[in-house]
Structures are given as C-alpha cells and as structure tokens.
Amino acid sequence: MAAVSSFHKGSDSFLDFSCSPCSEEWKETEAIFYCEQCVNFFCGDCCKPHTQLYKTHSPYGRGDMKKWPVSKATKDLVEKCEAHAGQKVMMFCEDHRELCCSSCYVDIHRQCSGIKMIAESIPDGTDNLQQLLEGMNTTLDKLNEMQNNQ
Incomplete structure (x- = not known):
C-alpha cells in the first residue's frame, strides 16, 4: 500500500502520508498530493x-483530503484494541455492543452469550442493513474528522 506512516528516527515528528517515490529511495518525505489513478502519494x-508524464492524471492536494484514502495510522487506530495494545479487534459482543480482541474476550466477555466474529456480525435483512450503513457512515465521518485534524 502506498500510505506509509512512520516516525523519524530520534524525532517526535510523524508523517501521516509519505511520498511513494521517496519512500522507495528510503527517504521520509511528507506527501502533499495523492494520485487516485496511480494510487500513489507525492x-x-x-x-x-x-x-x-501523466497529463490526464489530476493529483489531489491536501485541500482535497476527503478524496485521499484513509491513512495507515488512522486505519491501525480503528482496528487496534484500545485496552490491549497490539491486539486487533476481531469480535463483536452483542451483549455490550462493543468490539473486542481475543484478550478482551478472555478478560471481560467470556460470560457473554452474544460474541460473534466481526465477519459473522453482518446482519441479515434490509432494516438491519440500513442500520449497519448508518453506523458505517458515522464511523467514516469520525475517520475523516480524525484525518482532517491530523
């Protein structure tokens, strides 16, 4: 994937998106453009x-970040368990309406009857699908807000 999040060695600086060609040369340069056709940052x-070289491509600048993909750092933040660092959320507890990792399951949700793998938690029916879509849109709005705040 072209989006690379990294920390500079010996620095507190953080790059949300790195330039793809520079990264191939082992240089850490912040991207200010994204090309949707190439799926690269520049x-x-x-x-x-x-x-x-590519006159028909129109890279999006930082002002059009809504058209950029979600950064790896943001994606990692959403997929990682808040309670257990390094663990990825894989389950959903219907009893508590919470996402959880395997450690959460063992520590907190072992007695819960509504534990499902996230892939299995996708509801059937159009009413539930509409609720799922609304939830996904809310999550997407939060991700975009987090990305714009970075």
Whole structure:
C-alpha cells in the first residue's frame, strides 16, 4: 500500500502520508498530493515529473483530503484494541455492543452469550442493513474528522 506512516528516527515528528517515490529511495518525505489513478502519494518535487508524464492524471492536494484514502495510522487506530495494545479487534459482543480482541474476550466477555466474529456480525435483512450503513457512515465521518485534524 502506498500510505506509509512512520516516525523519524530520534524525532517526535510523524508523517501521516509519505511520498511513494521517496519512500522507495528510503527517504521520509511528507506527501502533499495523492494520485487516485496511480494510487500513489507525492511530495512537491515528485509530483512535478508525475504530472508532466501523466497529463490526464489530476493529483489531489491536501485541500482535497476527503478524496485521499484513509491513512495507515488512522486505519491501525480503528482496528487496534484500545485496552490491549497490539491486539486487533476481531469480535463483536452483542451483549455490550462493543468490539473486542481475543484478550478482551478472555478478560471481560467470556460470560457473554452474544460474541460473534466481526465477519459473522453482518446482519441479515434490509432494516438491519440500513442500520449497519448508518453506523458505517458515522464511523467514516469520525475517520475523516480524525484525518482532517491530523
């Protein structure tokens, strides 16, 4: 994937998106453009030859970040368990209406009767599907807000 989150060595700086060509050269440069056709991120220096070479491509700048994919850091934040660092949420507890990882299951939700794998928790029927869609839209709005705040 082109989106790379990284910390500079010896620094507290954080890149939400790294320039794809620079990353291939082991350079950490912040991306300021995203090309949807190439699925690559570009710094200012790398975007110039890209737009000259691919005249029909229109990279999106930071002002159009709603058209950028969710950064790896944001995706990791959403997929990781808040209570157990490094664990990925894989289950949904219907009793508590919470996402949980395997450690959460053992520590908190072992007695719950409504534990399902997330893939199995997708409801049947159009009413439930509408509720799921609304929930997904709410989550997407939160992700976009988090991304814009970065």
